Amino acid sequence: MHKKVIFRHRWLPYALLFPQLAITIVFFIWPASQALYQSVLLEDAFGLSSKFVALENFIALFEDPHYLGSFKVTIVFSVAVAFLSMGFSLLLAVMADRVIKGSMAYKTLLIWPYAIAPAVSGVLWFFMFNPTVGINAWLLRQMGYDWNHYLDGGDALLLIIIASAWQQISYNFLFFLAGLQAIPRSLIEAAAIDGASPMKRFWTIIFPLLSPTTFFLLVVNIVYAFFGTFGVVHATTDGGPYGATSILVYKVFNDGFVGLDLGGSAAQSVILMAIVIGLTVVQFRYVERQVEY
Amino acid sequence: MAEVRLNDVQKVYPNGFKAIHGIDIDITDGEFIVLVGPSGCGKSTLLRMIAGLETVSDGEIHIGERMVNQLEPADRDIAMVFQNYALYPHMSCYDNMAYGLRNKGMPKDEIEKRVREAAEILELAQLLDRRPRQLSGGQRQRIAMGRAIVREPSVFLFDEPLSNLDAKLRVQMRVEIRKLQRNLGTTSVYVTHDQVEAMTMADRLVVMNEGVAEQIGTPIEVYERPATMFVAGFIGSPAMNFMDAKVEGEEVVVGGKLHFPMPNGTGALEAGREVSLGIRPEHLDLGGNGDVGLPIKVELVEHLGADTLVYGYLPWDTQNLVTLRMQGSQEFPAGHEITLTVSHDHLHLFDKQSGKRI
Ligand SMILES: Nc1ncnc2c1ncn2[C@@H]1O[C@H](COP(=O)(O)OP(=O)(O)OP(=O)(O)O)[C@@H](O)[C@H]1O
Ligand SMILES: [Mg+2]
Numbered sequence: 001m002h003k004k005v006i007f008r009h010r011w012l013p014y015a016l017l018f019p020q021l022a023i024t025i026v027f028f029i030w031p032a033s034q035a036l037y038q039s040v041l042l043e044d045a046f047g048l049s050s051k052f053v054a055l056e057n058f059i060a061l062f063e064d065p066h067y068l069g070s071f072k073v074t075i076v077f078s079v080a081v082a083f084l085s086m087g088f089s090l091l092l093a094v095m096a097d098r099v100i101k102g103s104m105a106y107k108t109l110l111i112w113p114y115a116i117a118p119a120v121s122g123v124l125w126f127f128m129f130n131p132t133v134g135i136n137a138w139l140l141r142q143m144g145y146d147w148n149h150y151l152d153g154g155d156a157l158l159l160i161i162i163a164s165a166w167q168q169i170s171y172n173f174l175f176f177l178a179g180l181q182a183i184p185r186s187l188i189e190a191a192a193i194d195g196a197s198p199m200k201r202f203w204t205i206i207f208p209l210l211s212p213t214t215f216f217l218l219v220v221n222i223v224y225a226f227f228g229t230f231g232v233v234h235a236t237t238d239g240g241p242y243g244a245t246s247i248l249v250y251k252v253f254n255d256g257f258v259g260l261d262l263g264g265s266a267a268q269s270v271i272l273m274a275i276v277i278g279l280t281v282v283q284f285r286y287v288e289r290q291v292e293y
Numbered sequence: 294m295a296e297v298r299l300n301d302v303q304k305v306y307p308n309g310f311k312a313i314h315g316i317d318i319d320i321t322d323g324e325f326i327v328l329v330g331p332s333g334c335g336k337s338t339l340l341r342m343i344a345g346l347e348t349v350s351d352g353e354i355h356i357g358e359r360m361v362n363q364l365e366p367a368d369r370d371i372a373m374v375f376q377n378y379a380l381y382p383h384m385s386c387y388d389n390m391a392y393g394l395r396n397k398g399m400p401k402d403e404i405e406k407r408v409r410e411a412a413e414i415l416e417l418a419q420l421l422d423r424r425p426r427q428l429s430g431g432q433r434q435r436i437a438m439g440r441a442i443v444r445e446p447s448v449f450l451f452d453e454p455l456s457n458l459d460a461k462l463r464v465q466m467r468v469e470i471r472k473l474q475r476n477l478g479t480t481s482v483y484v485t486h487d488q489v490e491a492m493t494m495a496d497r498l499v500v501m502n503e504g505v506a507e508q509i510g511t512p513i514e515v516y517e518r519p520a521t522m523f524v525a526g527f528i529g530s531p532a533m534n535f536m537d538a539k540v541e542g543e544e545v546v547v548g549g550k551l552h553f554p555m556p557n558g559t560g561a562l563e564a565g566r567e568v569s570l571g572i573r574p575e576h577l578d579l580g581g582n583g584d585v586g587l588p589i590k591v592e593l594v595e596h597l598g599a600d601t602l603v604y605g606y607l608p609w610d611t612q613n614l615v616t617l618r619m620q621g622s623q624e625f626p627a628g629h630e631i632t633l634t635v636s637h638d639h640l641h642l643f644d645k646q647s648g649k650r651i
Contacts, residue, residue: 184377184379186375186376186377186379187379187381187382189344189346189366189373189375189379190373190375190379190380190381190440191381191392192345192346192365192366192367193344193345193346193366193367193371193372193373193393194367194392194393194396194440194444195367195393195396195397196367196392196396200396204392205381208383209382209383
């Protein structure tokens with residue numbers, strides 16, 4: 001159903017839209033078009049002049065093993081963040097769904113991490129895993145694992161995965177809890193009478209019925225892992241060691257502002273933009289239309 | 294096939310609310326028991342306790358030889374049909390019916406055989422591939438029935454399974470359910486708040502009120518000899534007329550003027566005892582030759598087609614309407630005075646304090 005509002009003055013709707021449009025144009029459309037423009041230019045070594053090189057920046061990127069490596073890191077990172085965060089949130093939501101007494105307190109506590117800035121959360125985990133003073137690193141050493149994210153690329157990647165996933169747990173938890181509470185109790189009861197164990201009930205009834213929520217969250221989490229985690233990386237590993245945690249958004253920044261390769265960096269952001277657009281389309285096409293039973 | 298025995302069953306919810314105050318019922322093998330009562334009286338609670346979906350606070354529930362208080366729903370050998378059907382929305386109708394059998398680890402061909410058989414009986418063979426949302430309410434109801442019968446349980450439990458259907462379908466389904474249950478011979482407990490369903494389907498009724506079983510008996514027993522004023526008022530439509538009365542010797546006197554003989558089978562009562570006299574609207578006669586005449590001033594007439602309902606007041610009591618149900622159609626102007634008579638075998642006498650039948 002369409003709601004149509006009739007305005008008396010022609011200019012009023014435009015005036016009302018103006019602030020939003022202005023923000024979109026100044027902070028999104030304009031920089032995006034600049035990036036597009038930059039991505040087809042090559043600057044000389046001194047940054048004095050640039051010339052048109054068509055798609056050369058892009059070709060160079062896909063021939064660059066560092067860039068391809070960053071792509072791989074990003075995919076591993078995103079998938080790991082999404083699964084870790086969603087898995088853990090789902091577990092928490094299932095447990096919170098059963099709690100009756102004091103459930104409000106649990107819910108409130110579980111929402112707090114969402115209010116913390118990514119960089120702060122990154123630093124928090126960075127300290128906890130600090131090889132010399134971090135409590136987690138100490139615990140790991142007690143268990144015989146020598147944790148060092150300054151030297152070990154795997155450890156560093158794991159660190160930013162944990163820090164990023166932790167941030168997203170609250171958000172996922174809220175959605176999963178709402179999804180769980182929307183499942184009629186009688187369905188679970190019918191399954192119990194039908195002889196399904198709690199585990200089986202979860203996997204054959206609850207989980208499939210949650211799938212619209214799960215899919216929505218999957219897209220949101222991937223988008224978050226791709227674009228929302230810059231702060232975590234920047235505050236902790238700076239993409240290192242040896243590029244092991246150099247995810248795509250971080251590399252855009254690093255190549256452009258540290259390496260001063262504006263053309264290459266712009267080309268990278270154009271690729272990221274394409275990915276965002278792709279994910280948004282997926283989200284609208286499938287999620288907005290809601291899997292309906 | 295099994296008997297079900299409830300022994301002083303009680304339910305206290307975690308918030309301290311006592312929903313069931315101690316109920317004893319012996320249900321014989323193959324019997325169709327209907328739990329009926331007003332909303333909130335604890336019908337669903339009792340049924341869910343039998344199913345194992347609610348814990349039993351006190352007392353014992355036996356199904357067959359076993360005391361089932363501590364058993365999981367799945368181990369009680371029961372099947373339940375829910376008010377909202379509770380079909381699994383993401384499974385086809387076939388899978389809905391097969392789910393319980395698969396969980397038991399039954400071989401595939403046996404499952405197939407049972408589901409096809411049930412589908413045959415319920416005439417839903419063409420619907421098996423569909424999802425529940427692609428079905429009408431009546432068809433969903435059948436699938437829910439199918440899911441219950443494929444398991445061949447010893448007890449069926451129904452919680453208002455027909456209340457989401459339209460009136461016509463409800464009548465049709467109630468006949469089908471009853472027929473099916475007779476053929477299968479499975480012990481059944483059926484919850485409803487619809488007294489027509491209760492009267493027509495039950496072998497025996499359990500009339501419940503505020504967590505207490507007020508009366509357990511066949512529909513005719515309950516109608517003819519209601520054990521309490523509550524049952525008398527709840528079963529039968531329109532509801533029974535009640536009049537305050539006093540015992541005077543061998544008679545019951547209403548309003549100091551109408552002298553009714555003691556109803557059949559009532560022993561001697563002490564004089565001056567306060568009682569309630571009950572008369573069903575269908576047992577009042579217009580100008581017939583009953584034992585006592587009630588002078589009524591007509592207030593309102595309702596035409597039901599086959600019957601006419603006449604409401605009016607006794608001259609000394611303008612608080613309580615007296616209802617008359619008569620066959621055919623007849624018109625009375627408001628304010629018209631008529632005399633109704635009643636035969637003394639149709640009088641019900643209740644203690645005013647306890648509400649119990651005398
Ligand atoms: N989980 C619960 N906690 C506390 N009280 C409850 C709970 N479930 C039900 N009750 C109360 O127990 C009483 C009986 O409820 P029940 O659902 O058995 O009624 P019912 O007879 O099935 O009514 P209806 O015809 O409306 O379905 C009600 O007063 C209800 O408020
Ligand atoms: Mg109920």
